[in-house]
Structure formats: structure tokens, C-alpha cells
Amino acid sequence: MAVQFELTKEYVDQLHNYIENENEVAAFEMVKDLHPADIAEIYDELDVDEARFIHVMLDPEVAAEVLVELEEDDRERFLKVLPNEVIAQFIDKLDSDDAADVIGEFPEEKQEEVLSHIDDLEQAGDIVDLLNYDEHSAGGLMAKELITVNENWTIMTCLKEMRKQAEDVDEIYYVYVIDDNEILKGTLSLKKLLLNSSNKKISNIIDTDVISVKTDTTSEEVANIMDKYDLVALPVVDQLNRLVGRITIDDVVDVIREEAERDYQLVSGITQDVESSDSAWVLTRARIPWLFIGLFGGIIAALVMGVYEVDLGVNPKMAFFIPLIAAMGGNVGVQSSSIIVQALASNSMGFEGIGRKLLKELGVAAINGVILSTVIFAYNYFFTDSFELTITVSAALFSVIVFASMFGTFVPMALDKFKIDPALATGPFITTVNDIMGLFIYLMIGRSVFAFF
């Protein structure tokens, strides 16, 4: 039984060693039984020339799979050093969806070059077809390899045909049934194929309750459908309902992970897909854009305070509660936005329109606002000697909570209406706006309260 591979520092050191001494036999021995995903992980620890030293020794099928498993930037670096003919040989060995993904990353000229070197014309044609679809659509996710049978066949004919087709397909999850016009009619489960006698007609055992998507369905929708209905494979049809491909769950797991990572990065203020193992320079580049927004917001905040300089001079203690007001505005805003963003992503907004959502959010904000303002009122009443300040802080806190809630709810819904990613609303931009507005509200209320009493 295969033992699961674990990449250790000792392993990498040993491999470095063999490669340095050009000990091909020993180096190959270390990797030859590994899964392509493991070999891809090893490449991540090697430089390009070392990886190439290993790559040329691998079985071509495995070598091709390793390319698919590499991270996008590693793959780019690696493929840059290979001639187009060699790349074409690897591409030829891949499933059409993986092949299209790899080729899709090349500039157009290189795409044509590589495609012209692919021997299998059917594969080349499939790739060209797939490249036409948006990569975030069902067409961009699907593979062309699938097993189809005609509804008029018997199980026996069906099995014979499947044997022929199965050579091109890695895993069979479902057999798709089509009619003479290639229109998708249903699926045939392998279980039914096993459990029925061989002279039965397919149309008698077909499951017509098949869920399919069109080529232009978005990848988010594909993920939601496969998750909701617990599917491992999903057929894709064109506008005429002709079966054109299938999407497998492993690709959708990647979509789900990537989406979740993107949303997470947005809410934590990171602009690119980075890993903690990336270089300091890459990490800095991913982080500094949002910090600039924060810096800019800080300058605006300083300007706002400049307008109220006289008030702060008369009541210097007002400054004491600026961090509190700013922090609460930011926190409340992010909470509100992220609840909406999650609801939009998982398609669970319910039937409430923008108006109803805002109304409910107003309720939540009012409850939170009353509780928190009362607490800070009690604190200030006992520990602060200025009653004006006590009133100002509580009134401002309540107003800021309400404002930040409304703003945090409205912005992602509005972005979504205009087909812009609502997750952008959770980023530092909205937080910064909330900070500044909170500060402004606080200082304005302060001026009124102190003038009144």
C-alpha cells in the first residue's frame, strides 16, 4: 500500500545533493514512485535547472501531470526554458481542460506555436474550442473527454462502445446518454449498468433527472450547483442542449478554494494571491497598495481634525475617544459588509430586497448602538468629569454604528447590482471611509453639544 509522501528538508537536501553530483539514477529513484502532485511540490523547492534535470527523466504522462499541478508562477518560469515542441508533447498527454488551462496562460503567439506542434489533431481542436470560453464559466472549466452512449443502444452495445471511449477518459463517474442529434437525454449510473442484464435498452434504465449547465454559466454558479446537489460530475450543454463537455468536482474544489482565498485576502487587505513562503519583495508588493489607502485616509482624517482644531484646543479630552470611535466604525462596517458578501456568494440572500435588508440592518445597528452607547455612557459618567463629553461620545458612537452599518450593507449590494465583485466592499477602502466619516460625525456632534450646554 502506498505510503503518503511527506516533503521534508532532509529529502530536499538529499535530492539537491544528487542533482549537484549529476547522479541521475539516485535522483530518479527518489521521485519515480511519487504522485505528480508531490513532484510538483518538490519542484517548488528546486530552481528551474534542477527541476528540469528531474523532469526529463519522468514518464511523459507523469511529467505532463506535474506541469498541471505546479503553481501558476512556477509553471510559467519552468515552461519558459522548454522549447515549444517539447511543451506540445506534454500538452498532448493532458486532459483537454488541463491542456487548455496551461496553454491559456501563454501569450497568443506562443499559444499558436505550441498548438501547431500538437500531433493529435482532435486534441488540438478541443483545446482551441475550450480556449474560446471565459475561464470563469462552465465552458472554461469543462473537459471535452466524456463517455456518451446513444439512447437507442442496448447495454451490450453500450459496454462495447464504452470500452473504446474509456481509453481517453481518466475516471468514469457517469455515462451520458444522448439522442441522434447529440442532445443530452440523461445519465446512466454505473451501478445500473452493473445491475441490469445486457440486452436491456438504454432508454429503459436511463435517469432523465439530469442536472446540466450551459457553457456560459459562471463558475460560482457551477460550484454552488455541484455543492448543493452533491455532484461529482456535471454535464455542460450548448444553447441547443447538445452535450459538449463535463465538469468534474476536483476542478470545482479549486474554484471554491480560490474564491474563499480571494474573499479572505480582500477582507484582510492583501491584493494578490501570495503565500507566506513567497519572497519578502512579493509579499511587500501584495500588501502596500492597501496600506497606501490607509495612509491617504489617515491624511484626510488629519485634515478633518484640522477643521476642528479650535474645538480640540478648548476640549483636549475630546481627542481621547477618537481611537474608540474610529475602531468601532471600522469594525461595524466590516461586519455588515462581510455578512452581505457571504450571502451573495452562497446565493442565500433570501427574498428581501435592498430596502428590507437596510431596514433590518438598521434594527441590528440600533440594538448594538443602544447597548454600546449605554455602556460607554456609564463609564464616562463615572470616570470623566465632563458631562458634555459623556453625551458627545455616546451620541457619536450610536450615530457611527448606524452609519457604518448602513454604509457597509449598502455598498456591497450596490456593487453587486453593477456586476462588480461585492467583496471589494470589505477591503480597507470602506474601512477607511468609515474611519473618516466616524471621526467627522464625532467632531460635528462634539461641536454642537459643547455649544449647546
Added chain:
Amino acid sequence: MAVQFELTKEYVDQLHNYIENENEVAAFEMVKDLHPADIAEIYDELDVDEARFIHVMLDPEVAAEVLVELEEDDRERFLKVLPNEVIAQFIDKLDSDDAADVIGEFPEEKQEEVLSHIDDLEQAGDIVDLLNYDEHSAGGLMAKELITVNENWTIMTCLKEMRKQAEDVDEIYYVYVIDDNEILKGTLSLKKLLLNSSNKKISNIIDTDVISVKTDTTSEEVANIMDKYDLVALPVVDQLNRLVGRITIDDVVDVIREEAERDYQLVSGITQDVESSDSAWVLTRARIPWLFIGLFGGIIAALVMGVYEVDLGVNPKMAFFIPLIAAMGGNVGVQSSSIIVQALASNSMGFEGIGRKLLKELGVAAINGVILSTVIFAYNYFFTDSFELTITVSAALFSVIVFASMFGTFVPMALDKFKIDPALATGPFITTVNDIMGLFIYLMIGRSVFAFF
């Protein structure tokens, strides 16, 4: 071909209407062809009695599946009104893993009650076995239903046995091969079963490169393994390597989604799994704990500023840059933590220890710090009349960025060392600490700079 169901307000209103008028035929007509996942969504819009009105009319298999598809709190409310005998009938129809999940949510006494009413003793035994495992482990995720064949059989015997076993299993992805001691030896792909002649021995076509997990493997690890190796099903073995169950990808997709949602909620300061369609009260309860932390932090910040009241009185413009310093400390800290949290979650920390990570983070912080401090220095040099303040803001900004980076990197790694969820470090608690420390650093530097010049 099945049209995908979309829940609309009109649909729900119509159904409400039929139920109110006790029109069973019309109500049943509306739901009878729907997928259990769709019916569960409909229940979400009905009250308990309305849902029960529908539920009793459903085919028992479908009714049982609907229960599995309900959200945990909806299921709890719904099952509360059903007698234990009826619940047992539904449980009996479910796969063992789903059955154990549903029963696992009951208090112990009710578990025993329901189990005692299950007619199928094998099913009851499987459920009891599964209940013993931690729900966040491979044992807790697996189902007992699987298709196993002996390595000594021929393909023909194998097909005959599979026909018998297949009745209990929803979907066949792999056939597992065991020896006489039930030790897992490998898998048999359905493709190979189709492509080989029926008198071949299993041991000749077995794939021994099977990846398996132990019952106590954590669900995060299970998810990482299935994602990495693109598996749709993963066999689970006990300490003696005997095959005891299998995990299917749909359960793992749920694990991945839940994990992502939890991390997302932590970083956005929400303490419970809430949806935008929940009531205002539920939403308030999920949000107020973190806001209290923010409030408490704000009070501490006010106290810190009280200590420096004299300095602020002499140089009131110092207050202007407090929002900037606080915001930047918070942003940088969250960025640092979330990169580490993502790396820990996806197992991509690489070989760098805590020391090396902190050193690299110091590099990132230094680059960011120098750039941002220089920009704000230039701004203040031209637009602020106090050179002391100009120096103070830049020096403090640099220090705060470095401190927040170090702190944000260290805390999640330390939490992880002590087996505490590192994602806690991304929450408002750390942000609040960063705010206060940032403020303190700023005021301290300010006092020194103004004293020196």
C-alpha cells in the same frame, strides 16, 4: 430533462396558499419532482407545521434526504415535533454517515431512544460505531457503505458480489480490494472492470497505489489530501490497516466551505455562523461580542492618552495623526496574521521555522515602513509647520508597522503551537491590541522627540 429549480417568492406564496387551504394534492404536486436539497430550501421559508404538512406526503427516501439537507438549526426545530419512532424510520433510510450526523446532534438520551427504534440492526450498529469518532476526524466523516472485493476473486465473481453489495451504496466511485484479513490492498477502477475479460483475477488488475487515511486523521488533513490528489473518494483504515469506511468528496466540500466561512467570519469579527436572512436579534448576538472588545480597547486607548494629556495639551496637532497611526497598525497586523493563517490552513508553511518567518516579516515590514514613512514625511514636511511632529509621525509609523507585523506573525504561529485555532489571531482582539500599542508607541516617541528638539 430536469429543469433546475429556482425558489421564488411567488412559488412560496403559492405553496403557503395551498397549505393554508389544506389542499394536499396541489401542494404535493408542487414539490413531488424536486431534489431533496430544493425541498430543504423550501422548508427554510415555511414554519414547522407547514413543513410537516409537506413532509408526511413525501416518499420516505426523499423525506429522509431532506432532513440531511436542512440547516442544523432548522433540522433541530423540525425534528423536535416528530416522535422518536418516526425519526428512526427516516434514519434507517439514510447512509450511515448522514444518519450518524443527524443522530449526533441529539442529546444522549434521545440518541438511545431513536437508535432503539431502528429496525435494521446492521444500520444501528454502524451508526453507534460512527458516533464514537470525533466529528472533525476521518472517522467522523466516513460512511460505512462501500463496495469491497477480495483480491483472490475473478472479475466475474467480483461483478456478482458487487451486484449484491451495490444495493446499499448510492454511488460507486471505486471498488476497494481487501485480503482475507480485511486489510486494504488497493482499488479497482470501474474503467478496468469494464476493459478486462471476466476470468481475470482481481490481483492482476488491482491498483495498489491507493491513498488512505486513518480514522483519527483530522478533517482538515482529509480535505487537503483529497484536494491535492484530486480524489472523489478516500478509504479509511483502522490502526491495523483494516478497511472500515470511505469518505466522499461531497462531505469534504462541506468541510472546505465551513472552514473558509469560519476563518472569514473571524477576520470580519463575527462570532457565530449567521446568515443575512437570520433575524435581527440573531445577527446582533453574533456581532456584539467583538464590538465589546473594540469598546474596551477604545477605553484603554482613552486611558493611555490620559497619561499623555500634558503632551497633547502642549502640542494639540499631535492628535491629528492618531487615526492614521491606529489604522495602519491594525491593517498591517491583520495582513501579517492572515498570511500565516492561510499558510497554516493549506499546509504551505514551507520549511522556515518561527525565527526565519519573523526575520522575513521584519524585512517586509522594513520595506513597507520605509516607503510609507517617507511618503508621510514628505507630506508633513510641506504641509505641517512643526518639524518635531513631522519626525514623530514618521518614526512612529515605521515603529508601528514593524511592531504590528511581528506581533501579527508571531501570535498565530504561537497559537498553532499550542493547538489553538490560529485564525483567532486575525480577529478584533489582535487588531485592538495593535491599535493600543500603536497609540502608545506614537505618544511615547512624540514625548521624546519634543523633549529632544
